[in-house]
Amino acid sequence: MSNSDILLREKRDDKVLLLRLNRPEKFNALATDLLAAVADALDAVASDPDVRAAVITGSDKVFAAGADINELAQRDTDGALADPRPGLWARIRAFPKPLIAAVEGWSLGAGNELVMCCDLAVSGEGGKFGQPETNLGIIPGAGGTATLPRLVGRTRAMKMVLLGEPITAQEALAAGLVCEVVEAGKALETALALAAKIAARAPVAMQQGKAMVRAAFETxxxxxxxxxRQAFAALFGTADKKEGVAAFLEKRAPEWLGR
Incomplete structure (x- = not known):
């Protein structure tokens, strides 16, 4: 398959980009070419004013079942250290606009780490989230030990990593890994509705809000x-701030300009 086949892209009229992982024969395993396709697709719309939010999803039965085991089998320590994947993960995390995951079924290993790159995640009630890498004699390498405990807490992260056992959608909700659990088959619909609401809000404020919340993990x-405070003050010089205040005072819906 070409990169255009393994990742389906749809620009929607509501200024939302939908990305669909499309490697069903591999349960959407995040092989390097698929991971690169995700990074490329997000980079391509990072400065596109016609995209204000993005949603990434998989199939009805699996979001992404980890990395590609065949790739892992071919690597030794030197190969792992020279792996281009950390750079791809960094590009995905650096996407400046709100990114939402819609999860049905399994989200394991690299799949769960992709969910953690997103700002919000919606799961169908049958969702399963896990970091099973220790079952292969390795550990997570893209956030499963760095980001996961910051989201779900030390003890739950230890259990997920050391035992390699998945948690349910309801457990993920209670732990803060996902923001909403919905009826099976409704995750994408719900995620797209969330993205549309975000896309209808002040674009610069959405990006700054995302950046500042994410900075809490690193600063x-x-x-x-x-x-x-600097980000807050900078927004006072934007056209959207002027429009937002004017719209509030005039009791009308704002017309955001994205600047």
Whole structure:
């Protein structure tokens, strides 16, 4: 399959980009070419004013079942250290616009790490989330030990990593890994509705809001407060701030310009 086949792209009229992982014969395993396709697709719309939010999903039965085991089998330590994948993961995490995951079924290993790259995640009630890498004699390598405990807490992350056992959608909701659990088959519909609501809001504020919340995972609090105040002040010079205030005072819907 070409990259255009393994990742389906749809620009919607509501300024939302939909990305669908499409490797059913491999249960959407995130082989390097598929991961690169995701990074490329997000890079391509990072500065596109006609895309204000993005949704990534898999099939009705699986979001993504980890990395490609055949790729892992061929690598030794030197190969793992020279792997291009960390750069691809970094590009996905750096996507400046709101990114939402819609999960049905299994989200394992690299699939779960892709969910953690997203800002919000919606799961069908049959969703399963796990980091089973220790079953293969390795550990997670793209956020499963770095980001996961920051989201779900130390003890739950330890259990997921050390035992390699998945958690349910309801457990993921209670732990903060997903923001909503819906009827099976409704995750994409719900995620697209969330994305459309976000896309209808002030674009620059959405991007700054995302950036500042994500900075909480990487920045000491006093420095983060300074960053937050600078971002807050910068928004006061935008056309959207002027429009938002004017619309509120005039009791009308705002017309966001994205600047």
């Amino acid at each position: 000491e609090q006093s420095a983060h407060l300074t960053m937050e």
